[in-house]
Amino acid sequence: MAYNFSLVKQELSDVEEWLKKEYLQISTGRANPALLDSVMVESYGTFSPIKNIASVTVEDARTIRVSPWDKGIIKDIETAIRDSGLPLSATADGNGLRVSVPQLTAESKIPIIKLCKEKLEESRITVRDVRRICEKDIEAREKAAEFGEDDKFRAKEELQKYVDEANKKLEDLFDKKEEDITTV
8 A cells, every 4th residue: 555645745845835935035135025024014003014015026136115005104114124123224215115135245144144054954854844744654554554564664765755855955945045145
């Protein structure tokens, strides 16, 4: 009897998507609307992501344009960006905000690459957790006589192939992000 790996494949795919989203929010010295995804703005009594209350576009290589749908919250957005801890500066004008992305220096690249490595390690830990849970399920099925010993070993080998493939994809994402950071 063959083991159904569809749930494992989905979980591994979700880990990859999570890492992609995390890396989008890390500044490489280039303007990217995803840099502002984590910034929450207090408006109308609740906290909302900027993308829910304004259009966010790239104006040029180092500038993001934030155009709120309600011009009355421009100051709230500016405050939220300033208080976010991101290395961005926002300047209000009549139509919205211009958010400047600073040029990365050799010194500022080191902690960014370190953060990327931490995100990669978080992803690897999640992949290991997925593998451990699946291995326990395979063992339990063997004990319940749903699998023979050969089936168990085949399933574990196939699981390891999926884990190796997922780790390779995560490593490739890190390598690409590191290259983006170091070539700026």
